[in-house]
Amino acid sequence: MEIKYYFDYNATTPTDPRVVDEMMPYFFETFHNPSSFYRKAGEARHAVEQAREKAAKLINAEPREIFFTAGGTESDNLAIQGTASKLKEKGNHIITSTIEHPAVLEACKFLEKKGFEITYLPVDKNGFVNPGDLKKNIKDTTILVTIMHANNEIGTIQPLKQLIEIAHEKGVFFHTDAVQAVGKIPVDVKDLDLDMLSFSSHKIYGPKGMGVFYKKHKVKIDPLIFGGGHEKGLRSGTENVTGIVGLGKAAELALAEMEEEEKRIRPIRDRLQKAIIETIPESFVNGDTEDKLYNTLNVSIKYIEGESILAMLDGEGMALSSGSACSSKSLDPSHVLLALGLKHEDAHGSLRISLGKYNTEEDADRLLEVLPPIVERLRSISPFWDKK
Ligand code: PLP
Numbered sequence: 583m584e585i586k587y588y589f590d591y592n593a594t595t596p597t598d599p600r601v602v603d604e605m606m607p608y609f610f611e612t613f614h615n616p617s618s619f620y621r622k623a624g625e626a627r628h629a630v631e632q633a634r635e636k637a638a639k640l641i642n643a644e645p646r647e648i649f650f651t652a653g654g655t656e657s658d659n660l661a662i663q664g665t666a667s668k669l670k671e672k673g674n675h676i677i678t679s680t681i682e683h684p685a686v687l688e689a690c691k692f693l694e695k696k697g698f699e700i701t702y703l704p705v706d707k708n709g710f711v712n713p714g715d716l717k718k719n720i721k722d723t724t725i726l727v728t729i730m731h732a733n734n735e736i737g738t739i740q741p742l743k744q745l746i747e748i749a750h751e752k753g754v755f756f757h758t759d760a761v762q763a764v765g766k767i768p769v770d771v772k773d774l775d776l777d778m779l780s781f782s783s784h785k786i787y788g789p790k791g792m793g794v795f796y797k798k799h800k801v802k803i804d805p806l807i808f809g810g811g812h813e814k815g816l817r818s819g820t821e822n823v824t825g826i827v828g829l830g831k832a833a834e835l836a837l838a839e840m841e842e843e844e845k846r847i848r849p850i851r852d853r854l855q856k857a858i859i860e861t862i863p864e865s866f867v868n869g870d871t872e873d874k875l876y877n878t879l880n881v882s883i884k885y886i887e888g889e890s891i892l893a894m895l896d897g898e899g900m901a902l903s904s905g906s907a908c909s910s911k912s913l914d915p916s917h918v919l920l921a922l923g924l925k926h927e928d929a930h931g932s933l934r935i936s937l938g939k940y941n942t943e944e945d946a947d948r949l950l951e952v953l954p955p956i957v958e959r960l961r962s963i964s965p966f967w968d969k970k
Contacts, residue, residue, distance in 0.1 A: 586899035587945050591785075591938030592734050592762060592878060593903055597828070598787040598939075604831040605789065608824040616821050617812070626823050633830025637794050640833040641760075641779065642770040649795040649813045650826050654761040656806075657780030657795035658685040658728075660817070661757040664803035665726045665778075666693050673723030677701045679711050680921040681738075682730050685780075686759055687917075690728075699723070707923050708870040709738035716745055720752045727756045731763035731779075735918040735934055736869030737878030739763065743774055750775065755801060761785055765836035766875055767844075777801045783825070787939065788832030792825040847937050848876040850946050854935060855879050861954050868919055868932060877937040882919070882928045885967040886960040891933060894956045900949065903934040927966070 588596075608629060614620070616627035631645070638645045651657045666676065678690055680702045690700045701719045703711050711729055720727070727749040732739045742758060749756040757778035763769055764779075765786030771779055778801065783792035795817070797803065809818030858881055859865055868880040883891065888904025895902055915929035924932075935949075961967040 583896065583899055585901045587901070587948055588940065589900065589902045589935045589937060589945070589949065591941075592934065592936035594784045594790065595787045595938055596940070597784075597789055598832060598835060600835060601788055601828045601831045605824045605828040608827050612823075616823060617810070626821075629827050629830075630821050630823060633826045633833075636830040636834045636837075640769075640837050641764060641781070641794075641796060642772050643796050644799065646814075647771075647796055647799055649797065649816050650821065650829070651793040651795050651817055652791050652822075653784070653793040654683075654759065654780050654782035655685040655793075657782075657793045658683070658757075658759050659689045660795050660803070660806050661778045661780060661797075662686065662689040662726065662728055663693065663806055664816075665755060665757070666698060667804035668802060669725040673725040675699045675701070675721060675723040675725065677703060677716065677719055677724060677727045677729075679703045679705060679729050679740075681705050681709060681733055681735075681918045682728070683734060683759055683761070686728055686730070703729070705738075705921050708873070709733055709736050709918070709922055710870075711740055711745065713741060713744045713748055717748050720749065720754055724752065724754050727754055729756075729758060731758045731760040731769065732767070732875050733869070733918060734762045735916055736880045736922070737762075737874035738869050739767070739874060742776075746775055762875065762878075765833070765840065766877060768840070771796055771798070778803075783829040783832055786832045786836045789825050789828040792822065792829045794829070843939065844876050847941065850941060850943060851876060851879050851935075851937055853943075854946050854949065855881075857950050858953065861950070862957050865957075868922060868924065879935040879937075880919075881933050881935075882924065883931045883933065883957055884928060885964050886931050886957065888930060888932050890960050891931075891953075891956060894960070895952065898948075898952050898956075900952070903936070904932055 612625050614623040614626045616630050634645045634648045638648045694700050703715050746756045755777040760779050761782045764781035777798050779796040781794050784790040805816050807818050812818050864884040865881050892904050915926050919929035
């Protein structure tokens with residue numbers, strides 16, 4: 583069935599047609615290898631460097647601090663495994679949080695098997711890391727703190743500046759997975775004094791399979807991928823010129839349009855949040871109701887399964903997520919919601935609504951029209967609702 587109402591922008595975004603237009607010439611007229619010597623190759627190289635400038639501008643970095651990768655997952659792995667490899671003689675301790683994306687958590691678990699010690703900081707009921715906890719857990723062997731900027735499931739925005747200051751007081755590098763923050767809210771690596779950051783193209787209306795790894799110039803880490811020495815030796819492999827050009831354009835558009843987007847989207851999200859809680863009994867918001875990404879809303883609807891709601895909404899041409907979209911193939915309840923202290927059954931009844939560029943007030947009207955009767959129908963056949 584065709585999707586008429588898309589509410590899953592944190593999972594991925596449609597590529598902006600202006601991004602596609604910008605990419606097209608690099609499939610045909612200027613398909614050349616940027617490392618080759620003829621003039622056309624020089625044009626491809628120039629396009630790559632222009633995109634690097636645009637990506638740098640979005641996060642207020644220097645172009646030389648931007649490295650192109652194949653996505654947020656690769657950038658996260660590069661930060662974590664690259665630091666571990668480079669600094670293993672200095673220490674073997676890494677600090678992260680329990681609500682990270684699997685790209686961070688699984689990289690940490692892999693290192694754990696190789697003898698690294700990982701501390702997973704807990705979060706409070708709204709999803710915030712306590713800066714005092716970070717302070718307490720840094721020790722002489724700590725080589726990296728990696729804590730996400732904004733959470734993909736509940737939208738919580740961490741007090742990054744404070745957390746980074748704490749790490750730096752002890753001389754420890756700080757990496758943030760900013761995949762959900764960059765392009766939605768202003769992110770300034772200089773102001774934050776960040777050492778490393780990851781972001782992804784397909785969350786900001788760019789092509790899939792493209793990402794950025796930012797590294798402060800003086801920070802040195804090891805590569806994950808070895809080869810011809812591209813990206814100053816940090817990420818070998820012939821550059822994905824079309825993807826890089828698309829990412830650059832998406833970054834430029836995000837910077838120009840971010841503020842307006844927030845003004846338009848926040849009221850739609852706030853209206854949905856209020857109306858869902860008011861019209862559906864025994865439902866509640868996960869994470870903070872105010873202090874979070876303006877496009878994200880996560881609610882638990884008690885006594886039914888999120889997947890059943892999703893299936894029925896799909897029948898209405900609506901796309902949403904339950905738990906984490908990236909790993910929703912798994913039937914385990916969301917690790918993020920469990921970390922907030924939710925009971926398994928309430929975590930199972932969660933819905934994530936994430937809004938974006940093409941959502942309108944009418945989309946929200948339609949969702950508010952179809953969701954309550956679906957919940958009522960599912961509850962009428964739920965043994966848990968009967969027994970409550
Ligand atoms: N980190 C976060 C917070 C995400 O939401 C995602 C994707 O959902 C990723 C990392 C992975 O990014 P990519 O899909 O570009 O590999």
